Amino acid sequence: MAILGFLRDFPLHGYDLKNRVASLAGHVRPVADGTLYPTIKKLEDAECLTRRTAPGSVAAPRHMLEITQSGTDQLRRWLRDPEAGFITDDNKWYVLLAFLHHLENPREQALVLARRREFLDQPAQLFFDEQGVPIPPERLDSPFRKGLMQIHRSTNLTEIDWLDRQIGELNRRAGFTASR
Amino acid sequence: MAILGFLRDFPLHGYDLKNRVASLAGHVRPVADGTLYPTIKKLEDAECLTRRTAPGSVAAPRHMLEITQSGTDQLRRWLRDPEAGFITDDNKWYVLLAFLHHLENPREQALVLARRREFLDQPAQLFFDEQGVPIPPERLDSPFRKGLMQIHRSTNLTEIDWLDRQIGELNRRAGFTASR
DNA sequence: ACAAGATATATCGACTCCGAGGTAGAATAC
DNA sequence: GTATTCTACCTCGGAGTCGATATATCTTGT
Known part of the structure; x- marks a missing residue:
């Protein structure tokens, strides 16, 4: 949810995404590389996001990630009808709240x-x-x-x-x- | 930590323990059978607790669980020098706080x-x-x-x-x- | 007499997540 | 010159957790 939610704001690459998720959920519960990158791939396979390789502004080349229409639909479904944990677990609730404006x-x-x-x-x-x-x-x-x-x-x-x-x-x- | 913490108060059986952990961590983040019972067994193997079969007061026979001295030592080590997550994750922090009095x-x-x-x-x-x-x-x-x-x-x-x-x-x- | 529901314990496969490790390029420090 | 650090991506094994399933007892309702 955090990945699609942040990408709905504007396109980002994995490393940037990682830092934003870490700040949000956060210093509280940083996300590991081993979680983030496989999840990005899963979302790409599900056609929730697309990837374009761009030259790195500072170092190695980046994979700029953009949310698709079906990714936006998925995000809205998650927000509209969240699982119980997103209501009862403070950490998850705060993540949901951070993206609820995408539910329009x-x-x-x-x-x-x-x-x-x-x-x-x-x-x-x-x-x-x-x-x-x-x-x-x-x-x-x-x-x-x-x-x-x-x-x-x-x-x-x-x-x-x-x-x-x-x-x-x-x-x-x-x-x-x-x-x- | 919650299992040993509750047992330090007084002996309990698994089912009771499950309800207490669910109330604490809690309605917030209930613990599944498939998590609780293997963890009890692990703690028993590590000699952190002992088990005595007692007739069930209401239904099936219970396994009354009692914390051992080395279990108490383990609990105190966890409380004295908690992993980062226990400080930064609200849910975990509240669990730690619930048992901090055992650190005397x-x-x-x-x-x-x-x-x-x-x-x-x-x-x-x-x-x-x-x-x-x-x-x-x-x-x-x-x-x-x-x-x-x-x-x-x-x-x-x-x-x-x-x-x-x-x-x-x-x-x-x-x-x-x-x-x- | 029998079904349903609460009590009580346990296992197994599937899934998630993390940590450790690896690759590499660019900038900065010494 | 070269070591370190930051950027940037990726994979694998292991640990932990859950949900489903199974078993068994006792009480309560019908």
């Missing part, structure tokens, strides 16, 4: 944000005692577990606040577009 | 928190233009990328605030213990 239709964008919003609404039950009864943060012995739950709660509220404002804005825009 | 020595705990603190200090450069120049949030076209950077900044500040208070508290305690 505000109503579809709002639906994806709503899925995340719904997920964040579930109260976090992180720790349980021997009997399996959930332990509330104030009864936890470990200050780290206490902090973990506090941070989790606080960051969730921050994101929920943004999501609600954004969903409202997108729905207004969708309604306006539809009623014109 | 407040000075060592503070050092781990300091590594995370140092990582969070790096300003996030998430997006770049064609020339590779970083784009500040206010110049981003996509409201989603803008929101992404706002949320990232806000949640980082929340965690930094907690980390600083916690590191201070731990160092006071370490100093106090040393000077007695």
Whole structure:
């Protein structure tokens, strides 16, 4: 998703792509050569992107990569109907968010944000005692577990606040577009 | 790390462990049977845990798992000197935080928190233009990328605030213990 | 009496991903 | 001159993970 998403912005070569993916997903979870280049080849075989060899501006020749129409379609399908992990795993969610603008239709964008919003609404039950009864943060012995739950709660509220404002804005825009 | 960490609290059987790991890492990133059971066996072979068959309280017989001394040592090594991913990947970091109290020595705990603190200090450069120049949030076209950077900044500040208070508290305690 | 569903453990093939290694050209440092 | 570093691409083996599948017990509903 990150490869097609970045190429939708403008054409890039593999090395540049690698750095951009690393910055995004990121310093957090750098992508290895052994992952990137085979994936590029896979996307090329699936005709999601094309490759043109260009002289390297600095060193070795580059393979400039461009997204195709069917690559754009694929990207939009991934964004419109993301797998569960893209909603529940923060790292993946942030990658999705970084390319959601490529989904163009505000109503579809709002639906994806709503899925995340719904997920964040579930109260976090992180720790349980021997009997399996959930332990509330104030009864936890470990200050780290206490902090973990506090941070989790606080960051969730921050994101929920943004999501609600954004969903409202997108729905207004969708309604306006539809009623014109 | 999660398996040994939970077993350090009290003995558990595989099925229970699976639910606890799923709640923690979690609904976020559930662990599959095909991952859990082979990992338990690997830890047993490495003598990090022992297994006793007990009658199932509800259904089929259980394998009650108990951490050994060398398992506890292994857990502490992982906590004391975590791989880079455990500092930079939020999901992994939260798992580490959930078990950091098993590292007992407040000075060592503070050092781990300091590594995370140092990582969070790096300003996030998430997006770049064609020339590779970083784009500040206010110049981003996509409201989603803008929101992404706002949320990232806000949640980082929340965690930094907690980390600083916690590191201070731990160092006071370490100093106090040393000077007695 | 029987089906369905939760509890509980385990294996296997397929797939993904990484790390280590290799190739090479250009720029910079010493 | 030559060593190092950065750019740029690629492959292979191994490790880890998942999903599907299998087995078995006990409870609950019909």
